[in-house]
Amino acid sequence: MQYQVLSPDGELKDIISHFWVGTWNPEYQSPNSSYYIIANSLTEITFAFESDAPRSKLLFSVVQGHTNTPNQFPVNGFYHLIGVSIYSYAIPNLFNISASELNNQFISLNTFLGSEGAILTEKVALATSTKERISVITRFFKSLIEKHWYKDKLITNAIQEIKKCNGNTKISKLASDFCISQKQFERRFKEFSGFNPKMYSRIIRFESIIRKSNSQSVLEEAAYTNGYYDQAHFIHDFKAFTGFNPSDFYKLGS
Incomplete structure (x- = not known):
């Protein structure tokens, strides 16, 4: 697997720890049909694609809450992931819920964010490169800051x-x-x-x-x-x- 970590721009550095991109080679393995997680202090939003090709189909988008236990979830087979890792202390401010409500959760982005999640998923699906997809996600988080941002x-x-x-x-x-x-x-x-x-x-x-x-x-x-x-x-x-x-x-x- 090829794995890449990308830093957020300055405006988001107190909210987002990093973006990450994972790509598997279809010549060496079958599509990933399980999403495996380990303990994680960060909450992650992940977008899964059939491949890293520019017009690759977006298979699913999920919110993985911070967790202290490992787990595996059955998913549609993927070869390419783009994720954003969010500091847990930003959850109450951005989404108006206690961070503890996301403990050990693995739910679709549309379920978590409703219509906002559906719009974000569609925009990411229509983007044609990793750079463009991360730009879409960056704009989304900047819009959340503009709506409400207070931290303890x-x-x-x-x-x-x-x-x-x-x-x-x-x-x-x-x-x-x-x-x-x-x-x-x-x-x-x-x-x-x-x-x-x-x-x-x-x-x-x-x-x-x-x-x-x-x-x-x-x-x-x-x-x-x-x-x-x-x-x-x-x-x-x-x-x-x-x-x-x-x-x-x-x-x-x-």
């Missing part, structure tokens, strides 16, 4: 601090630093992240390790330098977040 600065800063520390943060100290009670901190944190602070920190730590690792040996080394005290705890989290042990996980890409 305190909780946003807390979320960003956890990400900055790769999940290795004492939650009680974080609440104290922001001069807020533990109970109120956890309630507001869950609304804007989708998780309680402890679970969110675990997922961020897991993601930071995955990003640094392209093999099992590198993965285990990264785990020890990112706060895991022993291999047993690391393997436990890895299985919980991916559904595989490390050796089987890396076989998926071979």
